Amino acid sequence: MSLDRIRLVISSCLENVRLVGLAVGRLASLALDEAECAELELCTVEAVNNAIRHAYAGEGGHEVSIIFRLCDDRIVVEVADKGTSMPDGILDRRDDALEFDPDDLDALPEGGIGLAIMFRCLDDVSYRSEPDGNVLVLTKRLRRPSIETGSY
Amino acid sequence: MDLKEEERGHVLIVALGNRRLDAALAVRFKERLVGLIEGGRAKIVVDLSLVEFIDSSGLGALVSLLKRIGRGGEIAICGLQTPVATMFRATRMDKVFQISGSVDEAVETLAA
Numbered sequence: 001m002s003l004d005r006i007r008l009v010i011s012s013c014l015e016n017v018r019l020v021g022l023a024v025g026r027l028a029s030l031a032l033d034e035a036e037c038a039e040l041e042l043c044t045v046e047a048v049n050n051a052i053r054h055a056y057a058g059e060g061g062h063e064v065s066i067i068f069r070l071c072d073d074r075i076v077v078e079v080a081d082k083g084t085s086m087p088d089g090i091l092d093r094r095d096d097a098l099e100f101d102p103d104d105l106d107a108l109p110e111g112g113i114g115l116a117i118m119f120r121c122l123d124d125v126s127y128r129s130e131p132d133g134n135v136l137v138l139t140k141r142l143r144r145p146s147i148e149t150g151s152y
Numbered sequence: 153m154d155l156k157e158e159e160r161g162h163v164l165i166v167a168l169g170n171r172r173l174d175a176a177l178a179v180r181f182k183e184r185l186v187g188l189i190e191g192g193r194a195k196i197v198v199d200l201s202l203v204e205f206i207d208s209s210g211l212g213a214l215v216s217l218l219k220r221i222g223r224g225g226e227i228a229i230c231g232l233q234t235p236v237a238t239m240f241r242a243t244r245m246d247k248v249f250q251i252s253g254s255v256d257e258a259v260e261t262l263a264a
Contacts, residue, residue, distance in 0.1 A: 035234075
C-alpha cells in the first residue's frame with residue numbers, strides 16, 4: 001500500500017530540473033542510504049531531462065509532473081508529460097549505451113545514455129502512453145523496510 | 153557559469169565553481185572549453201571539486217571535449233566528490249578519463 005505521496009510540478013525548462021532532482025534525492029533519504037539517494041536523484045533528473053528534450057522538443061512552458069511515492073518495500077517516482085510519446089518498444093530494446101570500448105575515442109557516447117543509467121541504477125523502469133499523457137515509472141526497492149512509514 | 157582559469161606551465165587548470173554540472177549548464181560549459189581548445193590549449197585539467205552533482209549531459213560535455221582535443225592533447229579531471237565519482241564509475245567513464253585526487257596530481261600527470 002502506498003503510504004506517502006507528493007506531487008511536484010515544474011515548467012519544461014532545463015534550469016528547473018534541479019528543483020525536482022534535489023527534492024527527490026532528499027525525500028528518498030527517508031528510506032535509502034546516501035549513495036542510493038544520489039542514484040535516484042540522478043535517474044529522476046535523466047527522466048525529466050528526457051521529457052523536456054524529447055516529449056516537448058526542448059520547448060518551454062509545458063508541464064512536467066513528478067509523483068514521489070514511498071511504499072513499504074519500494075520508492076516509486078513517476079515522471080509525467082503531455083508531449084510526444086517515446087517510440088514503441090524503446091524500453092524493450094535495452095540497448096546498453098554504456099557498453100562502449102573506453103579506448104575507442106570516436107565511439108564514446110556524448111549523449112543518449114540516460115535510459116541506460118536508469119536501467120543500471122533502478123530495479124524497474126516502465127513506460128505507459130495514455131490519451132492524457134505519458135508516464136515513465138522508476139522503481140527502487142528498499143533493501144530494508146521503510147521505518148518512516150506506518151500507521152499512526 | 154562560474155569558471156576560473158589558471159595557467160601552470162603548459163597546463164591550463166579550469167575550475168568549475170557551480171555545484172551542478174547538469175543539462176542546464178552543459179552546453180555553456182562545453183562551448184567555453186571548446187573555445188579554449190580551439191585557442192590552442194592542448195593540456196587541460198578540469199577541477200570539479202566544488203561540483204556535487206553531474207548528469208549524463210555534463211558527462212557528455214566532458215566526452216565531447218575529450219574528442220575535440222583528440223590524440224594531440226590531454227584532459228585530466230580532478231577533485232571528484234563521492235556522488236560525482238559514483239556517476240563516473242556507473243557509466244564506465246572512470247575508464248575513459250584520467251582522474252586524479254587533486255589539482256597538483258592532475259597537473260603532474262599532464263606535465264609528465
